[in-house]
Amino acid sequence: MRYPLLLLALALLVVLLFLLSLLVGPAALGLGESLRALVTGQGEAVVLVMREIRLPRAILGLAVGAVLGISGAAMQGFLRNPLAEPGLVGVSSSAALGAVIALQTGLAASFTLALPLSALAGAAISVLLILGLAGPRGGALALILAGVAISALAAAGVALILNLSPNPFAAMEIVFWMMGSLADRSMTHVALALPFLLAGSALLLTLGRGLDALTLGEDAAEALGVRLGRVRLLLILGTALSVGAAVAVAGTVGFVGLVVPHILRPLVGARPSRLLPASALGGAAMLLAADVAVRVIAPDRDLKLGVLTAIVGSPFFLHLIWRMRRMEA
Amino acid sequence: MRVSARLSEQVGALLLAAALAAAAPAVAEAPRRVVSINLCTDQLAMMLAAPGQLLSVSHLATEPQTSAMVEEARAYPANRGQAEEVFLMHPDVVLAGTFTARQSVDLLRSLGIEVVELPPANAFSDIPDQLRTVGRALGREARAEELVAEFEADLARLKVDLPPARAAMYYPRGYTTGSGTLADAILRHTGFSNVAAELGLDGGGDLPLERLVMAQPDMIVTSSPYPGASRAEELMDHPALQAVRAEAGSVEVSDGGWICGTPAVLQALEVMGEARRNLAAVRLTELDGSR
Incomplete structure (x- = not known):
């Protein structure tokens, strides 16, 4: 498929799913009634539901999905490893640990930006650890093992802090930090996260040329004038900004960054510079679809997003491992 | 030693019981x-x-x-x-x-x-x-x-005889209580009807924020927050809920009078009765203002 056509098709899909996300919810609203309320602000309660409950949810679904897709594509491009993904290598859980620390120490209550900044710090530390442990030339095994260790440690930290919280509800929320949800998010969360999500994706999108050159190997890339140190720094910053802010408001949603680039890679001729924008759109579509699905499956309960993305994502993960094993053999 | 001490204690208790039984046979x-x-x-x-x-x-x-x-x-x-x-x-x-x-x-x-x-x-x-x-x-x-x-x-003293105002209990994580509960009885005794019961909920359960907003209650009953942070309680600061609260009356209650079937429910009845009378007073002044 021609590249602009692919982007157009993906963008259309995102627009459709965004609208669908606005129209699905536990309160049964008429199609015309709800869209009219959203646009014109006519009809008190319906306007509240549309503008303060469903709109922020749809915006976050789009933006969080987009950064998960793009950061997966960027990490895979830089490490030249199809298994690199923020959820699998522990970046998301580390961001969750940062967020939980900010919330439970009361830092987030005293200073608004503390929540995303602390999550960002957690994400940044784990990206540094991953790059250090797996290395730019590290094999799949080192990457996955490092990821397993970091995820387990960060998840244990989250569980420990929430279990020790004086708040009886905190311990129940371990599931949110592990599985992610967009339920009951508000425009406050959008305002808090969106600037970071945009800045992070903008940084990651600039990596296209460098990642293209890297497909030829590090030496060739440097010969082409790509400064690897700079690419690495931008990757760390971009991933930390976007995954940190995404996790701070939506928890950990795994596998989006794995599945989406994997599906789209053959369609863009395996060029990272093309895969980045395509994965942003693909990720947005996948998360919006998952968020519509959780509300259709269980309208009155908060079914977690990560449940659905893992059901779709794990078989992909197994398939990738199987293929890599065959290639190594 | 311990065993014999227990034993003598029990024997003592038996003797005492026997003595008591002899003195007042009617009292167990x-x-x-x-x-x-x-x-x-x-x-x-x-x-x-x-x-x-x-x-x-x-x-x-x-x-x-x-x-x-x-x-x-x-x-x-x-x-x-x-x-x-x-x-x-x-x-x-x-x-x-x-x-x-x-x-x-x-x-x-x-x-x-x-x-x-x-x-x-x-x-x-x-x-x-x-x-x-x-x-x-x-x-x-x-x-x-x-x-x-x-x-x-x-x-009987705390019964409020006012036409029922529609109240929604809204607790952290969107938890509410419907019909067949003590909380529902407290609401009905103090001049309220229960929105969750009206929406068909029997016993306790979750009320999605969207449905609460659409129900447009006259009064929102919430619990006082616990120390420490949680997403469950962060829901209470949601702008949509704030908007509903700005329109409706709102009362924060402590769980003590709502959970147990003891005379402590009287505390909850006093709080809710007062909230109902305040609501009536506000509505009356609003009517005066619009006239």
């Missing part, structure tokens, strides 16, 4: 050592027990968020409902809830201790029953009858 022997391991039986026991009869109450009884009798409970050592610690207090009778500490209860029974279990109350009519049940278990029937009479008089 009252247990001398009572331990309560459930928040609700704690409160009933504290109201009913003779001085020195109650040895210990559960740790929840001193928790200001959940208990209606925090001050009184501070006078008793707290237990966590573990069979081991309760057994070591050598109780004659243990008071428990039917939903609490199943394994502890089974274990205590198999060790030969009498356990009296109380089911959760779902209506005001359960409260006199529970007072009488615990009164019987403690040998304090007369005191129980006094409390029942007092309770029934207060209940």
Whole structure:
């Protein structure tokens, strides 16, 4: 498929799913009634539901999905490893640990930006650890093992802090930090996260040329004038900004960054510079679809997003491992 | 030594019981050592027990968020409902809830201790029953009858005769209580109808924020926040909920008067009755203003 056509098709899909996300919810609203309320602000309660409950949810679904897709594509491009993904290598859980620390120490209550900044710090530390442990030339095994260790440690930290919280509800929320949800998010969360999500994706999108050159190997890339140190720094910053802010408001949603680039890679001729924008759109579509699905499956309960993305994502993960094993053999 | 000490204690108790039985044959022997391991039986026991009869109450009884009798409970050592610690207090009778500490209860029974279990109350009519049940278990029937009479008089006094205003209970994580619950009875007694019951909810359950907004209640009843942070309580700051609260009346209640089928529900009835009368006053001034 021609590249602009692919982007157009993906963008259309995102627009459709965004609208669908606005129209699905536990309160049964008429199609015309709800869209009219959203646009014109006519009809008190319906306007509240549309503008303060469903709109922020749809915006976050789009933006969080987009950064998960793009950061997966960027990490895979830089490490030249199809298994690199923020959820699998522990970046998301580390961001969750940062967020939980900010919330439970009361830092987030005293200073608004503390929540995303602390999550960002957690994400940044784990990206540094991953790059250090797996290395730019590290094999799949080192990457996955490092990821397993970091995820387990960060998840244990989250569980420990929430279990020790004086708040009886905190311990129940371990599931949110592990599985992610967009339920009951508000425009406050959008305002808090969106600037970071945009800045992070903008940084990651600039990596296209460098990642293209890297497909030829590090030496060739440097010969082409790509400064690897700079690419690495931008990757760390971009991933930390976007995954940190995404996790701070939506928890950990795994596998989006794995599945989406994997599906789209053959369609863009395996060029990272093309895969980045395509994965942003693909990720947005996948998360919006998952968020519509959780509300259709269980309208009155908060079914977690990560449940659905893992059901779709794990078989992909197994398939990738199987293929890599065959290639190594 | 320990065994013989216990034995002589028991023999002493038997002799005492025999003496008492001879002196006053109509009165059954009252247990001398009572331990309560459930928040609700704690409160009933504290109201009913003779001085020195109650040895210990559960740790929840001193928790200001959940208990209606925090001050009184501070006078008793707290237990966590573990069979081991309760057994070591050598109780004659243990008071428990039917939903609490199943394994502890089974274990205590198999060790030969009498356990009296109380089911959760779902209506005001359960409260006199529970007072009488615990009164019987403690040998304090007369005191129980006094409390029942007092309770029934207060209940009648606190009835609010105003046309029902629509109230929604909205607790952290979007939890609410529908029909067939004590909370529903409290609302109906104080001039409210329950929005969750109206939406078809029976018992407790989740009420999605969207449906709460669409229901447009006249009054929102929330609980007071716990220390520490949680997403569950962050929901209370949601702009959509704030907007509903700005339109409707809103009252923050402490769980103490809402959970247990004890005369403590009178506290909740007073708070809600006042909230209902305030609502009526606000509506009247609004009407005056628009005229």
